[in-house]
Amino acid sequence: MIIGYARVSTDDQSLDSQMDALSAAGAEKVFADRISGSSRTRPELDKMVDQLRNGDVVTVTKYDRLARSLKDLLEIVETIRERGAGFRSLAEDIDTTTPAGRLVFHVFASIAQFERERISERTREGLASARKRGRIGGRPPALSAVQKDEVRRMRDEEHRAIPAIARLFNVSERTVRRV
Known part of the structure; x- marks a missing residue:
């Protein structure tokens, strides 16, 4: 079953264009949230994931409707995969139900992992450099x-x-x- 997920950030935004595109893509059921993508608690997303069955395909119009960051996207898509379902983003032409789509998605995942490791490495280097100059990181003490x-x-x-x-x-x- 093709299951759609749509999201807008505020109540005054319209879901119409996403709903139309998901319907045209064959979505039989659509879950929709009116909440910021950065929020970790999205009731309709949670409900959708709970109802996923083996062979379902979660479809979004753009991947940023599912998650605001690549890290969150990877986590959500991994949860979808664990439920036996696939993921498809119409705008980015990502479809994890095909070998080419999985390749593209894994390339994205690899780039995101590389970037996380680079950020961590730069942070460690910066802290070490600051310590050499006598600076100690962190918040100042609450009490003298x-x-x-x-x-x-x-x-x-x-x-x-x-x-x-x-x-x-x-x-x-x-x-x-x-x-």
Whole structure:
């Protein structure tokens, strides 16, 4: 069965053109969300994936209707594959039910993986370079050394409760516990 998925980001956008294209592509059932593609909780997408059967083909008009990032697209398509279904994007001419379509999709996946590894490598190099210059990355401490001493004194000598100390210094209870 060809199953369509359509998505627009806001309520004032129309799904009509996607619905028409999916219908023309033979979609027997279409699931549609009105939510940002960056949102990980999309009720209709989840419902569609739950109903997939072996041999179904999920079809979208453009792959960005399914996911905003290539990483998310790869994860969603892998979930579709695990359910025994294929994936097809009309605009990009990707169809994982054919050998050529799987090749194109795997080339995309390989490029995305390469880019993730390069980003990670550049991040490690940048952090190492900054450390050599004496810079330490990360967020600045929530409390100064003097404030930490005062937190300890309040807890040890005044026996104040952790939540009260956290409110007083405007930090989380976890920050107080770490001190």
